[in-house]
Amino acid sequence: MTREEDWVQRAHLFCKEKIAPHAAAYDAQEELPQTLFHEMGQEGFLGLTIPPEYGGSAASTLAIGHVLAEFSSASLAVATGLAVHLSVASAPIVRWGNGAQKEHYLPRMAKGEWLGAFALTEPSTGSDSQHITTRYAVDGDGYRIDGSKTFITNGGLAQVVLVFATHNPSVGSRGISCFLVDKGTPGFSDSRHLSKLGLRGSQTNELLLDGCHVTKEAMLGREGDGFKVAMTALEGGRVGISACSLGVARAALGCMREVVRDESAEWMKVALARSYVDVEAAQALMERAANLKDSGRDYGMAASAAKLFASQAAFRVASRAVDLTGMEGTKRGATAERLFRDSRVLTIVEGTTEIQEMILGRSLARRA
Numbered sequence: 001m002t003r004e005e006d007w008v009q010r011a012h013l014f015c016k017e018k019i020a021p022h023a024a025a026y027d028a029q030e031e032l033p034q035t036l037f038h039e040m041g042q043e044g045f046l047g048l049t050i051p052p053e054y055g056g057s058a059a060s061t062l063a064i065g066h067v068l069a070e071f072s073s074a075s076l077a078v079a080t081g082l083a084v085h086l087s088v089a090s091a092p093i094v095r096w097g098n099g100a101q102k103e104h105y106l107p108r109m110a111k112g113e114w115l116g117a118f119a120l121t122e123p124s125t126g127s128d129s130q131h132i133t134t135r136y137a138v139d140g141d142g143y144r145i146d147g148s149k150t151f152i153t154n155g156g157l158a159q160v161v162l163v164f165a166t167h168n169p170s171v172g173s174r175g176i177s178c179f180l181v182d183k184g185t186p187g188f189s190d191s192r193h194l195s196k197l198g199l200r201g202s203q204t205n206e207l208l209l210d211g212c213h214v215t216k217e218a219m220l221g222r223e224g225d226g227f228k229v230a231m232t233a234l235e236g237g238r239v240g241i242s243a244c245s246l247g248v249a250r251a252a253l254g255c256m257r258e259v260v261r262d263e264s265a266e267w268m269k270v271a272l273a274r275s276y277v278d279v280e281a282a283q284a285l286m287e288r289a290a291n292l293k294d295s296g297r298d299y300g301m302a303a304s305a306a307k308l309f310a311s312q313a314a315f316r317v318a319s320r321a322v323d324l325t326g327m328e329g330t331k332r333g334a335t336a337e338r339l340f341r342d343s344r345v346l347t348i349v350e351g352t353t354e355i356q357e358m359i360l361g362r363s364l365a366r367r368a
Helices: 003-029 034-042 061-074 076-096 099-111 169-175 226-257 266-294 300-330 335-346 353-367
Strands: 116-119 135-139 142-153 160-166 176-182 188-193 204-215
Touching (some): 003 034, 003 061, 034 076, 034 099, 061 076, 061 266, 076 099, 076 142, 076 160, 076 335, 116 142, 135 160, 160 169, 160 204, 226 266, 226 300, 226 335, 266 300
Antiparallel strands (some): 142 204, 160 176, 188 204
């Protein structure tokens, strides 16, 4: 058994025993237990992007992709929390952090003692992240941060949040820096849990920074590097979301296979066939992007293509699952109903469908 296969098998067993039986309850209660992430940390899942010297395993992007697919097949809410922790919280610290920051944060994040979050989106700036309005300024021996963030996954659970702020909104991306802000820092709070169409179990919050003071050591990377930190993190995050989409599509295909038999109507078999192709294609695109990233090659276009297709495929397959399961599949608490709601969110997070199309179109035009 390869190292990748071992991680996937461990994820499958963990999800079967610890997550799948409670997925409907997480959705209904609109929260995840903090203890679940502690268990995931003890099993090594929260350290998959962290080097061994800091307590992680530095698993391949491909292995992480298949692990996320397993988790999202059981509960997309849990998988999204894991994906954010790995791809846009711990991975940027690995890449951009200095020695002291790595020593302080990564061992705690690998063990599950600390969960990470990524705070870029604001009430008035979603995809237009170059024009954030959260401000920072030199304040004594550190910086003062003022502003608000919204739709922050893990916002109510995270012990460390990557907060992006600008010293001058008029200079666009060049004014943005990234800060590591710990839970409990004076002036920093999660103000409101957001109730959503899908991903209801995911802790998604608004964050407030009102005179939040951090030391100079809290800046991740150099001043003005924030936009690069964010964009490189999101590029890797798109591979993760394509993997989560794959998991949802697989679970929805499973719902369909439970009701389609030899004697079923032909249209049902056609829907099953189309869904099978969607799942296979989503997996191929995710694996291609992951393999490019693991080989150190440019994977930006592949990540956007994987995220674009897989998220749409998940929604298509989940929609068919509702069709095939009929009124039973529309009941609150039914697996098909939850997957349908969850799948719609996948076309929005980590860059909307339109953003991925713009990225791909511009890249193709330049190459032409």
